[in-house]
Amino acid sequence: xxxxxxxxxxxxxxxxxxxxxxxxxxxxxxxxxxxxxxxxxxxxxxxxxxxxxxxxxxxxxxxxxxxxxxxxxxxxxxxxxxxxxxxxxxxxxxxxxxxxxxxxxxxxxxxxxxxxxxxxxxxxxxxxxxxxxxxxxxxxxxxxxxxxxxxxxxxxxxxxxxxxxxxxxxxxxxxxxxxxxxxxxxxxxxxxxxxxxxxxxxxxxxxxxxxxxxxxxxxxxxxxxxxxxxxxxxxxxxxxxxxxxxxxxxxxxxxxxxxxxxxxxxxxxxxxxxxxxxxxxxxxxxxxxxxxxxxxxxxxxxxxxxxx
Amino acid sequence: xxxxxxxxxxxxxxxxxxxxxxxxxxxxxxxxxxxxxxxxxxxxxxxxxxxxxxxxxxxxxxxxxxxxxxxxxxxxxxxxxxxxxxxxxxxxxxxxxxxxxxxxxxxxxxxxxxxxxxxxxxxxxxxxxxxxxxxxxxxxxxxxxxxxxxxxxxxxxxxxxxxxxxxxxxxxxxxxxxxxxxxxxxxxxxxxxxxxxxxxxxxxxxxxxxxxxxxxxxxxxxxxxxxxxxxxxxxxxxxxxxxxxxxxxxxxxxxxxxxxxxxxxxxxxxxxxxxxxxxxxxxxxxxxxxxxxxxxxxxxxxxxxx
Numbered sequence: 120x121x122x123x124x125x126x127x128x129x130x131x132x133x134x135x136x137x138x139x140x141x142x143x144x145x146x147x148x149x150x151x152x153x154x155x156x157x158x159x160x161x162x163x164x165x166x167x168x169x170x171x172x173x174x175x176x177x178x179x180x181x182x183x184x185x186x187x188x189x190x191x192x193x194x195x196x197x198x199x200x201x202x203x204x205x206x207x208x209x210x211x212x213x214x215x216x217x218x219x220x221x222x223x224x225x226x227x228x229x230x231x232x233x234x235x236x237x238x239x240x241x242x243x244x245x246x247x248x249x250x251x252x253x254x255x256x257x258x259x260x261x262x263x264x265x266x267x268x269x270x271x272x273x274x275x276x277x278x279x280x281x282x283x284x285x286x287x288x289x290x291x292x293x294x295x296x297x298x299x300x301x302x303x304x305x306x307x308x309x310x311x312x313x314x315x316x317x318x319x320x321x322x323x324x325x326x327x328x329x330x331x332x333x334x335x336x337x338x339x340x341x342x343x344x345x346x347x348x349x350x351x352x353x354x355x356x357x358x359x360x361x362x363x364x365x366x367x368x369x370x371x372x373x374x375x376x377x378x379x380x381x382x383x384x385x386x387x388x389x390x391x392x393x394x395x396x397x398x399x400x401x402x403x404x405x406x407x408x409x410x411x412x413x414x415x416x417x418x419x420x421x422x423x424x425x426x427x
Numbered sequence: 428x429x430x431x432x433x434x435x436x437x438x439x440x441x442x443x444x445x446x447x448x449x450x451x452x453x454x455x456x457x458x459x460x461x462x463x464x465x466x467x468x469x470x471x472x473x474x475x476x477x478x479x480x481x482x483x484x485x486x487x488x489x490x491x492x493x494x495x496x497x498x499x500x501x502x503x504x505x506x507x508x509x510x511x512x513x514x515x516x517x518x519x520x521x522x523x524x525x526x527x528x529x530x531x532x533x534x535x536x537x538x539x540x541x542x543x544x545x546x547x548x549x550x551x552x553x554x555x556x557x558x559x560x561x562x563x564x565x566x567x568x569x570x571x572x573x574x575x576x577x578x579x580x581x582x583x584x585x586x587x588x589x590x591x592x593x594x595x596x597x598x599x600x601x602x603x604x605x606x607x608x609x610x611x612x613x614x615x616x617x618x619x620x621x622x623x624x625x626x627x628x629x630x631x632x633x634x635x636x637x638x639x640x641x642x643x644x645x646x647x648x649x650x651x652x653x654x655x656x657x658x659x660x661x662x663x664x665x666x667x668x669x670x671x672x673x674x675x676x677x678x679x680x681x682x683x684x685x686x687x688x689x690x691x692x693x694x695x696x697x698x699x700x701x702x703x704x705x706x707x708x709x710x711x712x713x714x715x716x717x718x719x720x721x722x723x724x725x726x727x728x729x730x731x732x733x
Contacts, residue, residue, distance in 0.1 A: 145636055146555030150563060153548035153611065160604050161570050164581035171581070178584070224475045227468035238472065240719075242479050247715050249665040251682040252704040255689075256486050259697050267485055270501030281500075301482065304475075309722060327457050333464055362574040365667045369686060386576040391672060396580050403577035414572050418565060 165407075172401035178394040190401030198377075198385070199405065205292070206381040209367070210360040212296035213303070218353055220300065221307030226341075228308075229315040239312065246305035254369035257298040261285050261370075288378040291371050295379050299366050307352050314348030315341065350420060358413050362406075382406040490514075490701040497697050513702035522676070523703065526684030530707075533598045533670075533680055534663035538656040540599060541606040542614075546652060549614030550640055554626060564615075571608040575668055578604060586673060593674050601669040606659035613658065613721075617651030618644065654721040657714045664711060681707050 140148065172190055176183035194202075224242065228235040245253065260268050263283035272278045284294045318341055326336045364383040367373065373380040373388060380388075386406065390399035489497060490513055492506045517523055552564055579601070586597045621644055629639040645652070664680075671683035679687075685707065689700040715722075 142555055143557035146551040146557050146560070149547040149551035149555075153544045153567075153607065154563070156544055156603065156607065157567070157570060160582070160600050161573065161578065164578050164585060165573055167585075168577050168581040220475055220478070223471045227471040227475075230464055230468040232465075232468055232472065238476075242476075243715065244483055244712075245479055247711055248704075248708040249667075249682055249711060251665075251667050251685060252486075252708055255685070255700055255704050256482055258690075259489065259695075259701065260482060260485060262697075265498060265500050265502060265697075267502050267504070271504075274501055301478070304479070327460060328453060330453075330456075333460060333467075358572050362572075362576070364576055368668075369690070383574065383576045386574070386580070387668070390576075390580045390583075396584070399580055400577065403574065403580065406574055407577060410572065410574060414569050417572075418569070421568075 168400045169404045169407065170400075171396060172404045174397050176395075176397045178390060178396050183397070186397065190398045191405070193398055194402050194405065198380075199402075201377070202380055202382060202385050202402075203409075205379065206361065206383075208292060209296060209299075209363070209379070209381055210357055212292075213299040213360045213363070214353060214356045216296060216300040217304035217307050218349075218356070221304040221352075222311050222349070224304070224308045225311035225315055226337075228312055239309070242308060243305045245301050246303065250302065250365040251369060253298060253302045254366050257294070257301070258285065258370055261294050285371055286375050288375055291375055291379050295367055295370050298370060299360065299363065302366070303356060307356065310348055310352045311345060314345040318344040354413070354417050354420065358410070358417060361410060361413065486701050486704065489698055490705050492698050494696060494698050513698045514706070516699055517703055517706060520688075523681075523684065523688065525677075526679060526681045527706075529595075529598075529674075529678055529684075530664055530680040530682075533595055533602065534660045536595065536599045537602040537606055537663040538660040541603055541610045541659045542652050542656040545607055545610035545614050545655065546645070546648075547640075548611045550618050550644065552611070552615045553618035554621075554623070567608050567611050571605065575605070579668060579672055582669075583672060593678050595678060597673045598670055598678065598680070601673055602663040602666055605666075606662050609662065610655045610659055613655040614648070614651065617648050617655075621647055651721070654718055657718055658721075661711050661714050664707075 171183075173185060173187060174183040175186045175189070228239055232238070260266055261284035263269070263281055263286060266281075266284070268284065269278070269281045273281070282290065284290045322340050323336060326340050331339060362383055363381070364387065367379055367381060367384050368387065371379045373384040382402065386399050386403045389402065390396050393399075488504075488506050491509045491511070493508055493510050493512065496503065496506060496508060548567070552560060582597075582601055582604075583592070586592050586594075586600075591597045625643065625647075626639055629643050630636075634643065665682065666680065667682045667686075670680040671686070674680075674683075676684075676687070685700065685703055689695055689703070
């Protein structure tokens, strides 16, 4: 809006000012180093992994043997559904729980509490610290013998004897979800708070004057304005959780009795503990297929938001 | 993404509606409403605060406790004999210091490499329009979402066949798989804020396209480039799965290093592990203090089209 370029100079003299390349070629040249790197460390490995799913191959040995769909049927006839189910339980839990917490907190901080800036910073801590630290901390909290959770619950008379939270099939998944929720609610809070801050205060005041209670105002005023951010936050978190590895691996390693096994831990264990990379990549291929569906949904949603 | 979303300030400005149309009753109701929402807000903060921050308290309390005091049940919620011994024990552990140096080296190189490569790519995406640009952008965006555990299987075999397992190079390259997409998107967003008029002006003044990028745009975007680098550093610093698998004790970084040091079959030394956890967290916390302004943008780089 500010350029007052003299009209006679409308087509800038590119030939004189740049190299011999056209703009398009120049732009592609700029992407070349990045693309080369992407191709080498992401696209090639991924495609090659998908290919490996059709072979019997040992991680430690050279050579492989084509086995068709054997690796795939191994999973589909075996643990695939159990792993899918557990992955979904983890993913849904670890997405919804922090979303509810983060949203509640964002709404609270958005009412203009004293020191909400400071609180926002403080609450970021669980998200900021490295994932393994989160896992260590909750491992210690959930510890069966000396853990503080057992201590507090026992003092309060809620349980009679120590619970091995991470060692029991019934509670291990719950513990993993709580841990992951603790690490992710802050970023959801920040995102939703940013969304809430775009809701004009006047809208609230007007609705309030017109006699709308806080629940009505939430659904009539707030929700329509943050729906966009909320759906993106939910979908992104869902995609990330769908392939989350660190927390589960450190806390339970997929156990006890495989009850917290997800795609990520199963692929990892099959490849690096079982050394069977044919089977690992076959499961990975199935996993990738599901993930691609999610990513496609995601791309469509961001696409609909329109381009600049 | 952080850009100003212009929100239509609500319709025809209502000047002090309370004074005119709405009577006292409405005003009282609104005030009561406000009080009620205040109470709700504070209770939410307190409850979530307990969930969010008590574990942090426990992390600190344990890190400052003596090893013996943590082997009692029920645990003392307020530790009495505080000590810094766990931290000094860390400083004397040569293996941990080696992990830390590895972490610093690998995360720094990753950050620098990612920012350099992503600067060109992000600039291209931001300031040029050409065929295939959209598909490339989608590819970069989607590559952030590929499963790492699967990627790792081939990366392992490839690095292994080149004899690159257990090298900094392998770690840097594997970290780049997740830092590069992040940096490309962050930097594209930053270049989007550089006005096109500036580029035109530079071109009219006879600056080549390279020069425009290097001496005009890059200095302007420098704070954003540093922020992207810091984000990449943090992500690299926090990585667990790649360093766990592609390197052993010699070249491993802190996160997997701590697992192999402390999480064993024997009784874990919790106070020391908590102290070590705090030490690993410090650089990340410091980085985020600098990143406050870029927080929302960096968290979702690429998740929302700018």
